[in-house]
Amino acid sequence: MKATQPDPFQAFADSIAVGQKLHGQVTKLVPFGVFVQVADGIEGLVHLRELAWTPLETPSAVVQVGDKITVVVTEIDRERHRLAFSRRQSSSDHR
Incomplete structure (x- = not known):
């Protein structure tokens, strides 16, 4: 039954593009x-080097769980269902 349902990740990936800003x-x-969760059931990774302009040792230096942030899509990996x-x-x- 699940195979007949559209894949939510693929549907989301179809609606976004690299370079697009998202809120999550x-x-x-x-x-x-x-x-960062950007849609219901859809999460992606902000790598430590992409969190801030200055080098960080830990992500908690700039964000906490529950914070709402704006991110830019840098990669959409459809095969592995991953967003960066x-x-x-x-x-x-x-800049």
Whole structure:
């Protein structure tokens, strides 16, 4: 039955493009970055180097779980159902 249902990730991937800004909520902090939920059941990773313009040792230096942030889509991996985001590219404040 599940095979006949459209894949929510693929449907979401069809509706976005690399370079597009999205708004989401931080759901998890990990040593290498943070996961951000941008739609129901759809999350992507903001790598630590893409969180801020200055080097960080830990993501908690700039965000916490529950924070709402703006990100830019940097990669859509349809095969592995993964999204990559950048928080740095979503803001031109530090360029």
